[in-house]
Amino acid sequence: MPAWLVTGGAGFIGSNFVRHALAHSDVRVVVLDKLTYAGHLENLADVADDPRFHFVRGDIADAASVDLIVREHQPRALVNFAAESHVDRSIDDPGAFVQTNLVGTFVLLEAARAHLARLDEAGRDAFRFLHVSTDEVYGSLGASGAFHESTPYEPNSPYSASKAGADHLVRAYHATYGVPSLITNCSNNYGPYQYPEKLIPLMTLNAIEGRELPIYGDGGNVRDWLYVEDHCAGIRLALERGRIGEKYNIGGKNERTNLELVDAICAALEAAMPAAENPALRERGIAGYRDLRRFVDDRPGHDRRYAIDAGRIRSELGWRPGHDLETGLSATVRWYLENRDWCAAVQSDYDRGRLGLAGG
Numbered sequence: 001m002p003a004w005l006v007t008g009g010a011g012f013i014g015s016n017f018v019r020h021a022l023a024h025s026d027v028r029v030v031v032l033d034k035l036t037y038a039g040h041l042e043n044l045a046d047v048a049d050d051p052r053f054h055f056v057r058g059d060i061a062d063a064a065s066v067d068l069i070v071r072e073h074q075p076r077a078l079v080n081f082a083a084e085s086h087v088d089r090s091i092d093d094p095g096a097f098v099q100t101n102l103v104g105t106f107v108l109l110e111a112a113r114a115h116l117a118r119l120d121e122a123g124r125d126a127f128r129f130l131h132v133s134t135d136e137v138y139g140s141l142g143a144s145g146a147f148h149e150s151t152p153y154e155p156n157s158p159y160s161a162s163k164a165g166a167d168h169l170v171r172a173y174h175a176t177y178g179v180p181s182l183i184t185n186c187s188n189n190y191g192p193y194q195y196p197e198k199l200i201p202l203m204t205l206n207a208i209e210g211r212e213l214p215i216y217g218d219g220g221n222v223r224d225w226l227y228v229e230d231h232c233a234g235i236r237l238a239l240e241r242g243r244i245g246e247k248y249n250i251g252g253k254n255e256r257t258n259l260e261l262v263d264a265i266c267a268a269l270e271a272a273m274p275a276a277e278n279p280a281l282r283e284r285g286i287a288g289y290r291d292l293r294r295f296v297d298d299r300p301g302h303d304r305r306y307a308i309d310a311g312r313i314r315s316e317l318g319w320r321p322g323h324d325l326e327t328g329l330s331a332t333v334r335w336y337l338e339n340r341d342w343c344a345a346v347q348s349d350y351d352r353g354r355l356g357l358a359g360g
């Protein structure tokens, strides 16, 4: 049975992808993950006993470890999720982003090149390197239009610049060395197992606990939201049927301002756990979750609007998102309500305090 090497498989999207791959493809899945603050074995607890699943703790920027894993498992595909992923942290500590996102991707590409050189022709034909990237590489949109695959790169944060650099390396390794690679550029994901530094879980947990809901700037920044399972399905389609050397944009056409989204989270929470029955709000005399909203200092370099044109993956690979924002959001809010132990475990050294003002 072929193996897929999934880097960053203990994080949010990676762990959802591991579950998706084991359920939908006849493959072994080998996860390589450093287990940073964002990576947790709890995210993979339900697949830990699957004989097709194997976990290795390690750093993608450590060439010797990567080489060893590739030689041992002889992967037919390498799917790279491993990254420092939070824009606010990239403002405070950009070096970690360059090291993992750029140097780490370079190390993986070198390992893939060496692996390909050892394979026979059939092995080389079958191998794929899929690099999971972001729409943030394209920069910021005005009031209209959407990112398509040929939109020029204009990254604005250290995070998006490091992801853009990695995308360029992947492209160059295809053009120069023939590494059979694909890149997917996706919009904002949400769903189970997302680390509570990101907008949706942070607002959900703050609201549950009666804490303020910090909205950056005027709350008018727009993001294009996609349920994580739909992203995973798109990645698997690109891996199994995508054209080598191509980029595929993935997005759900669910544009919302941050203020609209926070209001939608408050409404989903009100349906699942009415504020009147929440002791954390009652104690503070707060009648509704929306009363917790506060406008706070903006994120430095804050991109105004993202929107994805997913026409290529739709027409070439038949991809369609299966969740609309309202059903996906209420399922997500319920998941956080029902998984408070997970929330406590992953936040042992994080208090959801403000990050990313160092550059302001």
Ligand code: NAD
Binding pocket: 007, 008, 009, 010, 011, 012, 013, 014, 032, 033, 034, 035, 036, 037, 038, 039, 040, 058, 059, 060, 061, 080, 081, 082, 083, 084, 085, 086, 100, 104, 132, 133, 134, 135, 163, 185, 186, 187, 188, 189, 190, 195
């Ligand atoms: P995450 O922060 O939840 O998970 C990242 C994972 O990578 C963690 O398990 C972490 O331990 C691991 N990791 C970090 N550095 C590592 C290293 N040096 N070696 C090995 N493992 C390492 O991130 P996420 O939100 O799941 O994002 C996954 C990927 O998808 C990233 O590449 C990100 O750029 C991309 N992406 C994310 C979104 C989104 O909305 N979250 C959207 C589009 C693309």
Ligand code: DAU
Binding pocket: 085, 086, 087, 088, 133, 134, 135, 136, 186, 187, 188, 189, 197, 198, 199, 200, 202, 214, 215, 216, 221, 222, 223, 258, 299, 306
């Ligand atoms: O677009 C894809 C990207 O989406 C991914 O590449 C990144 O890995 C992922 O983190 C995400 O980046 P964003 O910066 O868009 O996500 P974040 O959840 O940090 O913020 C979403 C929006 O909400 C953004 O406009 C900033 C705002 N925000 C965020 C937080 C954490 C707030 O207003 N308040 C907050 O407390």
